[in-house]
Amino acid sequence: MIVCGDDALATRLAAELHDVYGERVTLVVPPSRSSESVSLPPTVARNRIRASVLFGRVSAAITRPDSADDVGSSGEFLLPVRELEATEPSEEALREAGVERAAALALVYDDDETNIRAALTARRLNPRLRLVIRLYNRKLGQHLEELLDQAAMVAMPGLTSAALDASTTVLSDADTAAPALAATAVAGTSxxxxxxxxxxxxxxxxxxxxxxxxxxxxxxxxxxxxxxxxxxxxxxxxxxxxxxxxxxxxxxxxxxxxxxxxxxxxxxxYAGPWVPPRRLVGRGASLGEILSRRLRWTLAGVAAAVVALAVASWLTTGDHPLHAAYITLLDLFGIGDPAVGEPLVRQVFQLMAGLVGLALLPVLVAASLEALGTVRGAHALLRPPRGLSGHVVLLGLGKVGTRVLARLRELDIPVVCVEEDPEARGIPLARRLRVPVVVGDVTQEGVLEAAKVHRAHALLALTSADTTNLEAALYARTVKPDLRVALRLYDDDFATAVYRTLRAAHPQALTRSRSVSTxxxxxxxxxxxxxxxxxxxxxxxxxxxxxxxxxxxxxxxxxxxxxxxxxxxxxxxxxxxxxxxxxxxxxxxxxxxxxxxxxxxxxxxxxxxxxxxxxxxxxxxxxxxxxxxxxxxxxxxxxxxxxxx
The missing domain is CATH 3.30.70.1450 (Regulator of K+ conductance, C-terminal domain)
Known part of the structure; x- marks a missing residue:
């Protein structure tokens, strides 16, 4: 098994394959991410064969197992993890890792383009290779799966994909972890x-x-x-x-x-994507989205006055009901002729209709301005409504935060997002789903208050900085001690210490710490x-x-x-x-x-x-x-x- 990556997921994946499945693993990481700078899991760190692939030269230092941890939990002797340094997953680096003889290759670099380029090279070198690729773009991942499997079939004609055991699986760490992170923050949900x-x-x-x-x-x-x-x-x-x-x-x-x-x-x-209750104007928007309640009542009053005038005109003049309504509307819009020489009742009704028409004009102007504001506001970020409570405050709209936001809305859970970067990846999704967003630094005073954290049900801190997540959680607990808190923390020892301290300080509140890579x-x-x-x-x-x-x-x-x-x-x-x-x-x-x-x-x-x-x-x-x-x-x-x- 070959694992190529440049972050924590690569090292955790290598440990998973070695410790749980008992596989022979080669870990390919950049020089800056070697075992001196990356905290490898204990078993992997103690059982490694290190090699450097730099400028075409290969040097290896083999260490023999020297502890009881080298024996697997089921009793078999486990070969150590081979660690190999390469600036990028080039053809030379993949050959040195043994891709031509490998059973599977995982490409888990944070950059999608790097993973795609390496996957195309690896499929050419070994059509039988099982590929697992980390991609954030799901649509691109589907096309890539079909392309790589078809390439394997062309390279070895006459054999089915099942016989070749050449399969391509595209996964996203954000998609895999998002359901668990979303569920962690919500009580009573799954x-x-x-x-x-x-x-x-x-x-x-x-x-x-x-x-x-x-x-x-x-x-x-x-x-x-x-x-x-x-x-x-x-x-x-x-x-x-x-x-x-x-x-x-x-x-x-x-x-x-x-x-x-x-x-x-x-x-x-689940019958498809969640449709938000507030949609864009022109795409099935309700009357309540376009006009406020007060304006709707005003329009209803004007309409009632017009109907009353038409009925009164019909009863007093003896005209046909449709003709009476027609004359009333003409008077209302100032189109009818002055009722000079007409009976007194007719003159009174014309004056009353003119007054109602004068009241209708500003109402129509207000309705037009309000509808225009609704259309423009559909493309702007919403602010948290005044009476909002029982919601989830989501910190960070990066790769993981965007996926978690989608999962929370699929479960119809109210969310308020906090993001420092107005151009973050998840901002368009929040705008499309009509989710309130507070733009600001969560460590600054007043930002969490703007997200109504004092009335929130849970806080989900998913920024990429451990200290930011911790600071936000500690401040939120001072505002609301019983707040449910879920933290995204990278370091396990740090996560354990934070969890135990928060739980001891607030025994009535629920605290969870999660690592996306884990x-x-x-x-x-x-x-x-x-x-x-x-x-x-x-x-x-x-x-x-x-x-x-x-x-x-x-x-x-x-x-x-x-x-x-x-x-x-x-x-x-x-x-x-x-x-x-x-x-x-x-x-x-x-x-x-x-x-x-x-x-x-x-x-x-x-x-x-x-x-x-x-x-x-x-x-x-x-x-x-x-x-x-x-x-x-x-x-x-x-x-x-x-x-x-």
Whole structure:
């Protein structure tokens, strides 16, 4: 396995492949991101082969394993991680990393163009290579997947993509982590994994009271740790080193775990992008968006006066009702002739209609100006409304913040954004969704107050600076001590210290610290193992993966019932793909349109425990990282440690 990158995701991904899946990994990083300047995970840092690729020269220093950490948790001897320095993922660097013999290559540079250029080169060097590419642009990613898979087929004609095992998976760390970050900030909502039309929801349930029957949902994904609400506990930060929750428990464990909360799975049908209630004028805007309430009442009063005059004219003059209304409108707009020589009643009605017409003129001018202001305001950033409360304050509209904003609005959760840069990536999305935005530095006094943080339900700090996120969280807690806070922090030790301190100082408030690279690494690693990862859901400090798997070739499933295929703590079948094998798409996340133009997932969620899985079936699994590694058969048989043999 080869991992190429220039930030924390690359090092975490290398650690995931080495520690969880037991793979031989080559990590390619720029010289400035070598192990002296990057805090590698402990196992990777102790077990590395370092090489430098600079100006075409290669030098390597091999270190032998010298600690018990070099032996995998399952007992086998793990080869160390090979670290290789390269200024860019050029053809020379990829060849030196062994791309021609590799099974998979992950390109996780922060720059999309760098990843695309390296992917094209790698596909040419090794058509069988499995590619996992980090791209923020989802539409471009879809086209790139098709292009690279087609290139592999052309390079090796006569073989199918499945036979070649040459697949391309484009993932975004922001998309992978955004559902978890959005769910962390909102009480009572779910942890969500979304891939286009597929939406899974993991709901935290509090322990049932005496005599209450717990709702199991589709299945129970996890039992929460007993220290979830303990201020002295260590839950809430990444890699805190404390024993976590129980993932994928069986029914006996769920029944015996009294007093512990659970995480259950639900499915949510999603029929397309969320349509904001406030739309642009000219695209189905309501009358309330164009005219204010006071102006609407004024227009209604004028209309009532005109109707009353028309009815009175009809009753007193004996004219036809339509003629009476016509004459009244002529008088109203000053078009009719003066009623000289007419009966007194007619003259009085003409004067009254003229007065109503004088009142109508400023009302029409005001309505025109208000409609014009609505049209112009549709292209401007909104300010938080006065009575807003119970909302989420989102700090930062960069790559991650933009994706989180979209997820929050899909869940119909009110949001107020705070962004220092008026040209930030997420500003156009906020303007299109009509989300209020406060432009300013969150560390400056008055900015969070403008976002109504004192009446907010949660604060989600997602800027790229740890100190900015921490400062905003501490200040918000002084304004509202019970505010729910979720921080994006890079350093795990720092995150753990911050979490414990905030939780001890505010035991009644919920605090969470999350790392985007930690949340995204399991999904990238799973995709490198050759299966389409649909998403990942964090459960306290652990992660559950959702993956599509063909039953054929897996004795753990083939010929067994759904109940028999369930292995507590490792994997569980949660859905069945009902589409015919010839009609299945490689990516379950990309739903197929039916004849009516709608999208159908083709997944059966309410599976009977007695259903016997066949070789031609494809299932959706909830699995732990180690469980998925075992299913993929990537771990070798335990080998003796050479130091003791």
């Amino acid at each position: 942890k969500v994994v979304q891939a286009d039309g597929l939406l899974l929801r993991a709901v935290e349930r509090t322990p049932p009271g005496r005599g209450e029957v717990p709702d199991p949902g589709l299945c129970t994904l996890a039992l929460l740790s007993s220290t979830t609400n303990d201020p002295a506990g260590a839950e809430g930060s990444d890699n805190s080193g404390v024993q976590g929750p129980l993932l994928l428990p069986d029914d006996a464990a769920v029944t015996a775990a009294t007093g512990r909360g659970t995480v259950v799975l639900e499915t949510v049908s 949340l995204a690494a399991p999904a990238f690693a799973g995709a490198m193992m050759g299966r389409q990862i649909l998403g990942a859901i964090p459960v306290e400090r652990k992660v559950l993966l959702f993956a599509a798997l063909d039953v054929a070739g897996h004795p753990q499933f083939e010929g067994r019932t759904v109940a028999e295929a369930f292995r507590p703590g490792a994997w569980r079948v949660i859905a069945l793909d009902t589409a015919e094998p010839a009609e299945r798409r490689p990516d379950l996340a990309a739903n197929r349109p039916d004849d009516g133009g709608r999208t159908v997932a083709g997944l059966l969620w309410d599976l009977h425990p007695g259903y016997v899985l066949r070789a031609e079936d494809r299932v959706v699994l909830a699995a732990t990282r180690r469980g998925l590694a075992e299913l993929l058969g990537r771990r070798s048989a335990p080998r003796p440690d050479p130091r003791t043999s």
